[in-house]
Every structure is written in structure tokens, then in C-alpha cells.
Amino acid sequence: MATPPPSPDLPPALVARHGTCSLLTPDGELLAVPGEDAARLLRDMPPPMVVHAPLTARRLGLPPLPQPTPWLDLLELFLFAMPGRTVPPTARGLALALGLDEARIGAAEADLLPDLADILLDHIAALRPTPAGEEMAALAARMDHAGWAWAPSVLAALTVPHRLPAEALQPGDAIRVWRRLPKWEETAPRPAPSSLPVPVADARRRLAEMLGTDAESRAGQADFAGAASAAFAPRLARGDPHLVLAEAGTGTGKTLGYVAPASLWAERNGGPVWISTYTRHLQRQIEGELARLHPDPAIRRQHVVLRKGRENYLCLLNMEEAVNVAGNRGGPSGGIVALSLLARWAGVTADGDLMGGDLPGWFGDLFGRGTLAGVADRRGECIHGACPHYQRCFVEHSIRRARQADLVIANHALVMTQAAWHAMGGDAASDEDNIPTRYVFDEGHHVMDAADSAFSVELSGLEAAELRRWLLGAEGARSRARGLKRRLDDLVVGDARLESPLDAVLQAAHALPAPGWSGRLAGMLRAAMPSPPGEDPATPEAPTPPRDTLPNPCEQFLHLLACQVLARSPAGHQAQPGMPGSIECDLHPLAETVPPAATTLARAFDRLSVALRTLVDRLLERLDDESGDLDPATRERIEAAVRTMRRRALSRVDGWSAMLRALGETRDDTQLGAPQYVDFIRMDRREGQRPGEQDVGLHRHWLDPTIPFATVLAAPAHGVLITSATLRDENGKGDPEEAERAWEAAEARTGASHLPSPALRAALASPFDYRHQSRAFIVTDVAHDDIGALAAAYRTLFLAAGGGGLGLFTAISRLRAVHRRLSQPLDEAGIPLYAQHVDGMDNATLVDIFRSETDSCLLGTDAMRDGVDVPGRSLRLVVFERVPWPRPDILHRERRTHLSHGAPGEYDDRIARLRLRQAFGRLIRSTGDRGAFVLLDRRAPSRLMSAFPDGVAVRRAGLAETARELEAFLRASTDGEHARPPVP
Known part of the structure; x- marks a missing residue:
């Protein structure tokens, strides 16, 4: 058995439920007590052993625990002992993951927790002579200094001396995991795929091979694989893909049904098939099922890649900065504990995915969502080739693996955004991923929702303020935000042709909402609210300047939008600035003060757009002028900077300008026919805003978002399979006319009706009784x-x-x-x-x-x-x-x-x-x-x-x-x- 924590008595153990708690006292007595009594008893005991300390504290009605928590949270010990594994964050879930049988688990009372701690500490002790043990010893020493409650027990299990030998891995080096990660290497571009078909019989055979001889035979699954193979036939005309709509009832086994023809086509033609889902959870589920195609994990890793947006991955540069900041504080630090556990995970993770990957989803519950946000690329500030960790970057690893993979498992948002950028041109040669010719859209009933999100435009206070922060960086606030100047500094310094447009960009960015804009907006709206009869007019909390002297044109425009939505919304008479919920109103007819403000703001956006476009053009000129002198890293940095500015800033500003200019167009509300866009104003509370604050914005959505989906993604493809258990609203009564209407509605919701040739339809019933x-x-x-x-x-x-x-x-x-x-x-x-x-x-x-x-x-x-x-x-x-x-x-x-x-x-x-x-x-x-x-x-x-x-x-x-x-x-x-x- 592992050495227990160094105390004269075992620590108490606690399992908290909503009403009662199971409490194991230090002298070994197991009690069932109400939550209030448990909280009172704990005040006179050493810090308890628990599973999920923050949730336990909430259930006891206690205030949030400090970081690092003084409680012995077994989830933290699990993260340290077994990184890269997920487990349900309960006593039962942890016990099952550690191999205990049901007889020992029982009702998962508090007396189970010491056994779980022993198992984990024994596991740590067994790794003592390995490189992993050396890493754990160094990290535990650092975490001990930071005040981690488990550190004494871990150090005892590893028999770590008071001072690590000079030749051993030191604490400061152990947490800097980026130094030990493997580097990626460039490979030759993959040739364009051929167009060999996948015969139905071959698809059925591949499916049978994946299922094995012991699998239950299901005709529906084999029929589904045969129908899906039609999406992999050679295309006959440009802009006219083979589109298959396949509804497969629950239990049909559609995942392996489409993997069978998709994997065959990829192998025979040397090209990737992109499998797209709506949720991250299903991405991982599909990846898990592909073990039937490639049982060997190493081979599966070569042929299958899971892709998400950059914001989902650990950014090594952000982690380095977080480690440096936390390390400079000295003394106990919850930040060091969390970062040390992240370092343990980063050394073993398959792909660095923070959100839904092999980092347990409850990590953010233990250490705060801000911890993960701080180490992810959520701010669009990647500096690509200028990053010292560029060749170890998890995102760059996944991008390069995807270029050589047979099956890429992505999500609808990423797939649609990538296709839209490719359709716009300009970035095609340097895009992050090769554009596929074959797609599978699982959860196909969400295609319209995903397209609605991907192709809409939103000019809101939060969006505009975020762009300002991306361009200018932190403005006096305590933040690691890197502005455009810092990211491009060594590329433009000393070059007047580049410095001048960069300065113009930074100057024009001041037209965007400044820090604190939401609070100012709330103050102005409160000041403008009429007082109820008999009451004194409301006094604003701070002096509010007149509207024509507001800090910038964007804040002025947002204020006018807020006034219109409060005046026009049916719920506006009940709404108060900063109250929860959302209200909205039609954009037209416009309040008379809005068009002049829109014109002023459009001119400000024009100045920003011209400056950005000039900077982009001159960076591209440098690529041409110095093509023989630039080293590969600098060339990659310039290409990445251009791509990021176009995507992150130019496209957004151009979309906003188009919306604003449309406000000045003559509108005939009596004109018949459907509009192309739906424009409206919305005011609501957003995540992260303080109480009393709200966001307001002008929103533009396609009336039918499947039009851009069909135009930019489906039409350029050679084959598309859209599948779901619920594609049709079918009544099951056998009425041919009703059945045809159900299919037509499904085609409208998936964009099939906007393509030249009709979709191939398939419907497979569920095998369930x-x-x-x-x-x-x-x-x-x-x-x-x-x-x-x-x-x-x-x-x-x-x-x-x-x-x-x-x-x-x-x-x-x-x-x-x-x-x-x-x-x-x-x-x-x-x-x-x-x-x-x-x-x-x-x-x-x-x-x-x-x-x-x-x-x-x-x-x-x-x-x-x-x-x-x-x-x-x-x-x-x-x-x-x-x-x-x-x-x-x-x-x-x-x-x-x-x-x-x-x-x-x-x-x-x-x-x-x-x-x-x-x-x-x-x-x-x-x-x-x-x-x-x-x-x-x-x-x-x-x-x-x-x-x-x-x-x-x-x-x-x-x-x-x-x-x-x-x-x-x-x-x-x-x-x-x-x-x-x-x-x-």
C-alpha cells in the first residue's frame, strides 16, 4: 500500500449529496448527516477527502473554495496520476474507472474514498523508476511549494528527497512541457485525388469486415452503406455534385454505414473524406467507432484526424506566459497547481484538445473556466511562425496530419467557414487545410442551423469591442492580450511602407467601442428612461456626455440602436437596461437618428478597411519582392498574418460596412416577394458581462441560409452525403403525397433544392421494436x-x-x-x-x-x-x-x-x-x-x-x-x- 498522508489520523472523507452527506470521520466512523451538520462538523476537522471539491462545497452551502483548495480532491490526484484519461467526476465513476467491482462500490459512501486514494498513490509509486516518475517528482515538488494538498502524499509515494539531485529533472523545467514535445515536419503536398467509384457490393463488404463475424446482422445498415456509396460516384458536371439524403432511424448503425464507402473511396483515390458533425461530443464518438476500421491506435492516428477550430486547443505560448506570470507570484498558487496538471496532460495528450478531448471536461470546474481560456487561442492572436513553439504547436500538428489523412472528423462550423474562405479566393494557396471533394454531414438536420450561424453578420458592441482589442491589445487592463503591432512588430519595424498602414490601422481602430463601453451604454439608457409618474427623474451614476460628443461613432450608433429596440419591442415597456433576457425589434422603419449615425460609422469602417487592405497588399508585395531572400519561417509568418487579418478583421469590417450602407437604400415595404436577408436589432445579456450590462447589435441573417451553403460548399464538391435520424417530418401513414412533401421539406432544409440535379433519397427504418x-x-x-x-x-x-x-x-x-x-x-x-x-x-x-x-x-x-x-x-x-x-x-x-x-x-x-x-x-x-x-x-x-x-x-x-x-x-x-x- 502507498504511504498515507503524513498526519496522525486519516483525513475525513465526504460524499455530499443534495440533502444528506456520507461522512467518514478521522477515527473511522461512517456517518449519514444532513448537509448543514456536515458543514458544521468539518469546521473542527482537518480538510476532507472529496470527489469534486467545488461541487461538494456548493452542495454544503459553503462559499467557493480558495485556490489551491485545502481539501484533498481525488479528481486532482487522478489528473496527476493518470493524465489523458477521462472519468465521470463522482465517487462511483472514479471507482469504476479504477477497476473496483460493484460489490465494493456499493452505494459509493465516504468510506470508499480512502481506497481510491490508495489505488492512485500505488499507481504513482509504481511509476517511480520511469521517466514519468521523474517528471511527477519534479512537478510534485513545485506543487508542494504552491500549496497543493496532495503533494506530501505524492512525494512520499515517490520517495522524493527534500532536495532533488542536480542531475534530476528540476521543477522549473518539468512544468515547461513545451520543451519536451515532438516537432512536426513538412511533407510533400498530396496529389489531387482520382475519381474511382465505390461499388455497392464493395461498400457492403467493407462494412462486414469492420463489424466482424460475431456482429449482429442488420439489413438496414448494409442497405445504408450501399445508398451512401452513391455520394462517392465520379462527378459528371461542374457545380453538380452527387447529393445523397439518407434518413437512418435510431439504431441503424449509420456511422459505420457511411464509414465503409468513405474509407474505401479515400484509400482507392488518395484523397480525404471530411465527416462533419454538429457537436464536439459526436466528433469523439465517431472517432471512437473508427477503432473498428483501424484497431491499432498508431495506424488509426495516421489515417484519421479530428479537426476543430484553433480556440479548442492548448496554445503553448499562452501557457508559457501563464507559467511565467504564476511563477513570479511566489508562495501558494492555485495557478501553478492547475498549470502543473496541464503540463502532465500536455505530455501525453493525443492532440492537445482542451474542449471535449482527452482532458476531462470537469478540469474547468475545478480550476475555473478562465484557466482554460487563458491557455487556449481564444483571442485570434496566433503569431504562427514567429512563435518559439511553432513546430511543436498542437494545431499545426493536426493541420499537417489532416493533409495526409483519409478521414477527417470536423464540425459543421469549421467545414462551412473553410469552404466560404476558399470560395472567396485569395487564401486558396495558403489555406490551412486542403479543400476536400467529398463530405459526409452527420446530424444533417442541423445543416440549416449551422449555415445560419456561419453565414450571418452581427455588428454588436461585444463583437466590435473584441475586434478593437484584437487590433490594439490590452489598453491599460491587466491582460496578456497581444495587439496587431506586437504580433507584426519584427515584420514591419524599420520599413516605412509597412509601418505607415499599420499606424493607420491602429488609429482607425479607435472608432470601435472602447473598454467599458457596455457600462457607459447602460448609464446612458438609464438616464434616458422616463421616470414613472410622481417620481423624480433618474440620476445617472456618472456624468453622461451629450450624444453628439460620445467617444466614438460605434458607441453612438449602438446607443441609437438600443433606444430604437427599447421603443419598438413589444416587451420594451417592461425592459430595463441591464435586465436579464433579450428583446428585439425590426430594423425598419428606421428611427430618423439612425441613418446619419450609420453613415458616419460606415466612413470610420472604410478608413479601417483601407488601412488593413493596404497593409495586407504591402505584405504580399514583400513576399514577391523578397522571394529569393526570405527564409521559410518568415514567409510562413507573412502568409499567416495576411490570412488572419483577412479573416479576423477585413471580412468582418466589410460585412459591417455592407449592412450600414444598406440602411441608406430606399426600401419599399409594400413590395411583394421574399427578402434575401432578415435585418433586426437585438439587446441581450451576454456571457461574461457584469450585472447591469447588456449588449446591443444589428443582425443580418440569410432568409434561407441553405443558399450560401449550397453555393460555397455543396456545389463545388463532387459528392455530399447528408444523414440523420430525423431528416423528414414523416407521418408514417403511407400517403404518397404527404411522403413527397416531407422529402421536399427535407431538401429545402438541407440546401438540396438549390442544386442542379435532384438528390438521391434513402430512408432506412429503425430496427427497434x-x-x-x-x-x-x-x-x-x-x-x-x-x-x-x-x-x-x-x-x-x-x-x-x-x-x-x-x-x-x-x-x-x-x-x-x-x-x-x-x-x-x-x-x-x-x-x-x-x-x-x-x-x-x-x-x-x-x-x-x-x-x-x-x-x-x-x-x-x-x-x-x-x-x-x-x-x-x-x-x-x-x-x-x-x-x-x-x-x-x-x-x-x-x-x-x-x-x-x-x-x-x-x-x-x-x-x-x-x-x-x-x-x-x-x-x-x-x-x-x-x-x-x-x-x-x-x-x-x-x-x-x-x-x-x-x-x-x-x-x-x-x-x-x-x-x-x-x-x-x-x-x-x-x-x-x-x-x-x-x-x-
Whole structure:
């Protein structure tokens, strides 16, 4: 056994739940006490051993713990001992990951924690003679100086002397992991791929090889692979790709179904296939399933690459700066503890992905989201070739691997942005990734949403202020933000042709909102608000200058937008500056003060645009003029600087200018026909803003965002497969006309209708027997506007199911209100409750906990509705609080009017039915699953019931009757059948 922490007694151990706690006292007594009593008892004890210290403190009602925490958090010890592995952040999850059997885990009480600590310390001790042990010894010595609670135990396990030998790795070097990471090397460009087809028989054969001889035979999966192979046929005409729309019911096995033809095409033609998803979670899920294609991890790494935006990866330069800053403080430092654990992870990570990779999603919960934000490239400030860590950069590694890979797993946002930039030209020769000719869009029902986000334009205070910070850097605030001058300094210094436009850029950037703009905006709006009758006029907190003397034209324009939205929005009479929520109004008709301000701001943007374009052009001229003298690193830096300025600044400013100039165009509101764009003003609270502050902005969206998607991505491609379990709003009644309308609507939502040739359609039914595996209820006696009644309904249903419940909400406020009323009664019944937007953990971590805690319950919003894959008993009940109608905002109003292809109400119904289908799809994930779906909305119209699969009879009943039938159904399935493993 490892040496225990050096104290006369073992530390107390604590497992905190919502109401009661399991407490192991220092003398070995195991107690079950209320949370208030546990908090009181801990005041007279040494710091306890826990799993997830911040969450434990919240459940005890304690203030946030300092950093480094004095508590012995087993998650921190796990990060140190086993970096690069993820684990659900609970006592049970940690115990399962460490190999304990269910008999020892039991109810995961506090007496389990010392055993977990022993296992982890034994693991550390076993690494003592290895290079990893030397690294751990040096890091632990540094963390001990910083005040890490586990350091004495770790140092004892490693038998580290008081002073490390001179020849050993020293603490200051151990944390500087960037010095030890491998370098990438350039390879020759890959030739253009050929165009050999993938015959259907070959796709089916490849699928059978991946599944192996022991796999369950499913005709639907093989049929899906055959249909998907049509997307890999040789293109016959430019701008006319082979587009396949394939709806594959839940359980069809569509991932391996499309991987079969995609991998064959890539191997035979020497080109990549890009597989795109909507969520990061599914990216990792697909990557995991590719172990069936390449079981050897080293070979899989050569052929498969996962790509995300730069902001997801660890930036080694930012980490170096963070280490230097934290190291200069001296004494205890939570920053050093977090950075040391990041250093442990960085040395073993597969790709440096901070968000959804092999760094546990709860790292930010332990050390604060700001820690990860500070070491990621979230500010667009990469200096590329000028970075001393450029050849060790995780992003550059992944870019170069992707150029040689067969399968690249990306996300919709990255894929669409990349295609848009390639379509604009100019960057094609130096783009980060080779543009593929074949795409697979999984989660295809989100293509329109992703395109809407990718191709919209937003001129808001936060966006404009962020651009100013990117150009000017930190302006007096304590920040490591690097401005454009610092990033380009050695490229332009001493060259008047470059210094002059750079100075012009920096001068023009002062037209953007200055630091503190949101507070000034709130003050001006409060000052302008009329006082209620009989009250004295409000006095602003600080003197506010007249509108014509505001600091810059952008702040003046934003102020006028805010005034218009407060005046015009239907909710404007209730809105107060800085209040939570959002309000919006149409841009037209414009308030008379807006066009002159827009013209002034457009001129300011023109000055910035001209200066940026001049700087870009002269940098490119330098590339030509000094082509024989520039070293490769400098050339790469210039190309990267040009690319970044175009993407990060020029495109944004040009888009803003176009919007502003459109304000001055004559508008005929009586003109018939659909508009190309939808313009509106929105004011809302943004993440990171202080209480009392709001953002306001002018938004421009394509009325039909699948037009730019089809134009810039689908049309240039040779083949595109778009697949999902919910592409169509199909009623399953066999009506040919209705079936055709459902396909036409699916083609409209995916952009297929904008391409020359019709899409190939395929629909594969789910293999599940929904009639026997599931039940569906609509509860008829719960008032939709009574939060107490709603919470009582969730409590009744979750208790009837004995846990395993996923509660879905259409509003965060309702989720939180129900959680407050639900947590303690469930806890008293032994059912752990977790919640998105409450527990401070990312969605993937919450799902991992939910999956590992068989009888827990989870509350979530739309991200949980679409992104949860939990086969087995851990998910046996889905409860939806109300019909998920689309949000009735301006953008939806215009699309409902112009894109409905029928009655506008049918457009709303279609969206609601597809969302219900997605929610129901969370329930049955394997042939052995049994579960029930409950909708707590007695107003749900019968016409929406076709959202449920064939064979599912939807029963309307009261809450008590629903709970009885639910309990009986789940008990019968548990007693009478054994769950089979999920099919691949």
C-alpha cells in the first residue's frame, strides 16, 4: 500500500449529496448527516477527502473554495496520476474507472474514498523508476511549494528527497512541457485525388469486415452503406455534385454505414473524406467507432484526424506566459497547481484538445473556466511562425496530419467557414487545410442551423469591442492580450511602407467601442428612461456626455440602436437596461437618428478597411519582392498574418460596412416577394458581462441560409452525403403525397433544392421494436404555468421510474426553478440529480455522470435533446416539460412567412415534430432498452403525435395513472428481460 498522508489520523472523507452527506470521520466512523451538520462538523476537522471539491462545497452551502483548495480532491490526484484519461467526476465513476467491482462500490459512501486514494498513490509509486516518475517528482515538488494538498502524499509515494539531485529533472523545467514535445515536419503536398467509384457490393463488404463475424446482422445498415456509396460516384458536371439524403432511424448503425464507402473511396483515390458533425461530443464518438476500421491506435492516428477550430486547443505560448506570470507570484498558487496538471496532460495528450478531448471536461470546474481560456487561442492572436513553439504547436500538428489523412472528423462550423474562405479566393494557396471533394454531414438536420450561424453578420458592441482589442491589445487592463503591432512588430519595424498602414490601422481602430463601453451604454439608457409618474427623474451614476460628443461613432450608433429596440419591442415597456433576457425589434422603419449615425460609422469602417487592405497588399508585395531572400519561417509568418487579418478583421469590417450602407437604400415595404436577408436589432445579456450590462447589435441573417451553403460548399464538391435520424417530418401513414412533401421539406432544409440535379433519397427504418420497447404519455392534469405543479410532476415520474430519467426543458429559467424544488426529495429517495446550467459542468461530463450513475436523473435543455447517447438502464425515462415550439422571434417570423411552402402553422408544426422526434430518440438506443416518454403539456395537439415512431401509441392520462403505468412497465421489463449490448 502507498504511504498515507503524513498526519496522525486519516483525513475525513465526504460524499455530499443534495440533502444528506456520507461522512467518514478521522477515527473511522461512517456517518449519514444532513448537509448543514456536515458543514458544521468539518469546521473542527482537518480538510476532507472529496470527489469534486467545488461541487461538494456548493452542495454544503459553503462559499467557493480558495485556490489551491485545502481539501484533498481525488479528481486532482487522478489528473496527476493518470493524465489523458477521462472519468465521470463522482465517487462511483472514479471507482469504476479504477477497476473496483460493484460489490465494493456499493452505494459509493465516504468510506470508499480512502481506497481510491490508495489505488492512485500505488499507481504513482509504481511509476517511480520511469521517466514519468521523474517528471511527477519534479512537478510534485513545485506543487508542494504552491500549496497543493496532495503533494506530501505524492512525494512520499515517490520517495522524493527534500532536495532533488542536480542531475534530476528540476521543477522549473518539468512544468515547461513545451520543451519536451515532438516537432512536426513538412511533407510533400498530396496529389489531387482520382475519381474511382465505390461499388455497392464493395461498400457492403467493407462494412462486414469492420463489424466482424460475431456482429449482429442488420439489413438496414448494409442497405445504408450501399445508398451512401452513391455520394462517392465520379462527378459528371461542374457545380453538380452527387447529393445523397439518407434518413437512418435510431439504431441503424449509420456511422459505420457511411464509414465503409468513405474509407474505401479515400484509400482507392488518395484523397480525404471530411465527416462533419454538429457537436464536439459526436466528433469523439465517431472517432471512437473508427477503432473498428483501424484497431491499432498508431495506424488509426495516421489515417484519421479530428479537426476543430484553433480556440479548442492548448496554445503553448499562452501557457508559457501563464507559467511565467504564476511563477513570479511566489508562495501558494492555485495557478501553478492547475498549470502543473496541464503540463502532465500536455505530455501525453493525443492532440492537445482542451474542449471535449482527452482532458476531462470537469478540469474547468475545478480550476475555473478562465484557466482554460487563458491557455487556449481564444483571442485570434496566433503569431504562427514567429512563435518559439511553432513546430511543436498542437494545431499545426493536426493541420499537417489532416493533409495526409483519409478521414477527417470536423464540425459543421469549421467545414462551412473553410469552404466560404476558399470560395472567396485569395487564401486558396495558403489555406490551412486542403479543400476536400467529398463530405459526409452527420446530424444533417442541423445543416440549416449551422449555415445560419456561419453565414450571418452581427455588428454588436461585444463583437466590435473584441475586434478593437484584437487590433490594439490590452489598453491599460491587466491582460496578456497581444495587439496587431506586437504580433507584426519584427515584420514591419524599420520599413516605412509597412509601418505607415499599420499606424493607420491602429488609429482607425479607435472608432470601435472602447473598454467599458457596455457600462457607459447602460448609464446612458438609464438616464434616458422616463421616470414613472410622481417620481423624480433618474440620476445617472456618472456624468453622461451629450450624444453628439460620445467617444466614438460605434458607441453612438449602438446607443441609437438600443433606444430604437427599447421603443419598438413589444416587451420594451417592461425592459430595463441591464435586465436579464433579450428583446428585439425590426430594423425598419428606421428611427430618423439612425441613418446619419450609420453613415458616419460606415466612413470610420472604410478608413479601417483601407488601412488593413493596404497593409495586407504591402505584405504580399514583400513576399514577391523578397522571394529569393526570405527564409521559410518568415514567409510562413507573412502568409499567416495576411490570412488572419483577412479573416479576423477585413471580412468582418466589410460585412459591417455592407449592412450600414444598406440602411441608406430606399426600401419599399409594400413590395411583394421574399427578402434575401432578415435585418433586426437585438439587446441581450451576454456571457461574461457584469450585472447591469447588456449588449446591443444589428443582425443580418440569410432568409434561407441553405443558399450560401449550397453555393460555397455543396456545389463545388463532387459528392455530399447528408444523414440523420430525423431528416423528414414523416407521418408514417403511407400517403404518397404527404411522403413527397416531407422529402421536399427535407431538401429545402438541407440546401438540396438549390442544386442542379435532384438528390438521391434513402430512408432506412429503425430496427427497434418500439411497440414493445417503449411507451408514450401526455399528462393531462399538470398546469403548464405552475412551476410547483411542474416540479411535483417531475418528482412523481422520476420516483416511479426509480431514477434513470432525463428531464428536458425549453427554458433555462424553468429548469432552474424545477431543480430547486426537486433536488432534495430525490436525494432523500437515493436518486442523484444533476442539471445543465446548474451544476457548473460541461454537457459531456454531465452525460458521463448520468451514464455511470444508473439511477441518477439529469435535467437539460436543447443540447441534451439532441446530443445524448446513453444505452441501457441509465436512461429509461424522458420527460419533456412542454411542446418544443420554435421561438417566436423576428427571424422565425420571416422564415415562417416565406419558407413555409404552405400554411405558416405547418412550418411551426414541422419544427415541433422534428424536435419531439429528436427527444424521443434519446430513449431507445439498443435492442435491449426499455423506456417511456412523457410530455407534460396537456395542450399538445394530436397532429403532432406523428412525431413518434410507428407502433408507439400515445396515451393521454393523468399524472397518477401515468406514474402507475410507467412503474409497472419498467418493472416488468426489468424482471422479465435482460438488456442486450448496444449494436455498433
